[in-house]
Amino acid sequence: MSVDKVRSVHGIAQLSERMRAAGMRVTPQRQAIVRHLVGDRTHPTVEAVHAAVAAIMPTVSLKTVYQTVHDLESLGEVRLLDVGTGSVRVDPNVEHPHHHLVCARCGAVRDVTPSVVADVTAHDQRAFVIETIEVVFRGHCATCAPQSPSTPSTRPTPIN
Ligand SMILES: [Zn+2]
Ligand SMILES: [Zn+2]
Helix, strand or coil, X not given: CCHHHCCCCCCHHHHHHHHHHCCCCCCHHHHHHHXXXXXXXXXXXXXXXXXXXXXXXXXXXXXXXXXXXHHHHHCCCCEEECCCCCCCEEECCCCCCCEEEEECCCCCEEEECHHHHHXXXXXXXXXXXXXXXXXXXXXXXXXXXXXXXCCCCCCCCECC
């Protein structure tokens, strides 16, 4: 994996510079979207980002949110995830490569460290050049899980 791509969402001013340099529009609406995404670890859906930003800036359209997150993705500032929950999720955590735990019931998405698949990567790298790895663990979060407290031996380690 290229370390050059490892980057988190920068300060608003710095990021605005990068967007302008790339020929992208920088508007107060777009800056509000970026501000909302910084440090968000909940992997919000595009619709959730729109609802949150529109609450403080009603002129923000869903279309603008879509365009902005796609622009941010092309700059390497966010990852857009399709984890099968029906909506595009926005992940500003591009600094630390990681995988995801997805709750089949409530759709909650959490980060997990890549160590659980490190063995697979080490093995396959000899015969296949891996550029990106996307792993989704499906199951139930603590709130949604059935009562049985059985602990799988391969339980991934949450990052936060
Ligand atoms: Zn859940
Ligand atoms: Zn994530």
